[in-house]
Amino acid sequence: EAGVAQSPRYKIIEKRQSVAFWCNPISGHATLYWYQQILGQGPKLLIQFQNNGVVDDSQLPKDRFSAERLKGVDSTLKIQPAKLEDSAVYLCASSSSDRGSDSPLHFGNGTRLTVT
Amino acid sequence: DAKTTQPPSMDCAEGRAANLPCNHSTISGNEYVYWYRQIHSQGPQYIIHGLKNNETNEMASLIITEDRKSSTLILPHATLRDTAVYYCIVRSWTGNQFYFGTGTSLTVIP
Numbered sequence: 001e002a003g004v005a006q007s008p009r010y011k012i013i014e015k016r017q018s019v020a021f022w023c024n025p026i027s028g029h030a031t032l033y034w035y036q037q038i039l040g041q042g043p044k045l046l047i048q049f050q051n052n053g054v055v056d057d058s059q060l061p062k063d064r065f066s067a068e069r070l071k072g073v074d075s076t077l078k079i080q081p082a083k084l085e086d087s088a089v090y091l092c093a094s095s096s097s098d099r100g101s102d103s104p105l106h107f108g109n110g111t112r113l114t115v116t
Numbered sequence: 117d118a119k120t121t122q123p124p125s126m127d128c129a130e131g132r133a134a135n136l137p138c139n140h141s142t143i144s145g146n147e148y149v150y151w152y153r154q155i156h157s158q159g160p161q162y163i164i165h166g167l168k169n170n171e172t173n174e175m176a177s178l179i180i181t182e183d184r185k186s187s188t189l190i191l192p193h194a195t196l197r198d199t200a201v202y203y204c205i206v207r208s209w210t211g212n213q214f215y216f217g218t219g220t221s222l223t224v225i226p
Contacts, residue, residue, distance in 0.1 A: 042218050042219055043160065045213060093160075110159050
């Protein structure tokens with residue numbers, strides 16, 4: 001089975017610019033997650049989708065970050081405008097499970113964002 | 117928010133068993149314990165998970181204490197390729213979220 005695909009792999013932008021990341025989950029996976037991982041830290045959950053609906057976006061900085069999952073498949077995460085502290089790896093993960101199941105998350109290799 | 121506590125770093129000799137502990141004293145009865153590892157420049161990789169019973173797969177064994185307040189991941193014969201950061205995660209039952217802590221950085225020494 002194909003894994004979680006993310007693009008681009010790397011991105012360098014200047015502060016105040018905008019950037020978008022794309023994620024294609026494993027086929028059939030209803031749940032999709034975006035995580036932010038700052039160097040030296042564990043991944044931090046930003047937003048969780050169940051199909052095309054948002055389940056949890058409590059840790060998403062909504063003044064500058066937005067995410068959508070049209071048609072319940074692919075997802076995009078956008079930052080506008082970017083700040084220096086947004087430099088991180090942005091990880092996408094998917095899972096086949098709904099609440100109450102125990103299927104694991106499967107991660108992509110992430111997009112490394114550098115804001116200068 | 118992370119509900120687990122792990123030592124920040126550990127060393128293990130190549131060929132020996134690596135035992136990585138995790139404390140999850142506030143775990144609820146229906147919450148699973150998951151283990152992932154992350155090698156530099158890659159996304160976290162699933163290793164194993166369990167609820168109450170000990171589990172074993174081709175990668176590792178998971179030992180969960182009877183009171184479920186702690187667990188140990190065992191890599192039976194560590195190799196240099198097992199050098200990575202290992203995360204212990206308690207899966208939120210209510211919302212299906214996975215919250216990561218800071219993990220344990222395991223170094224396998226030749």
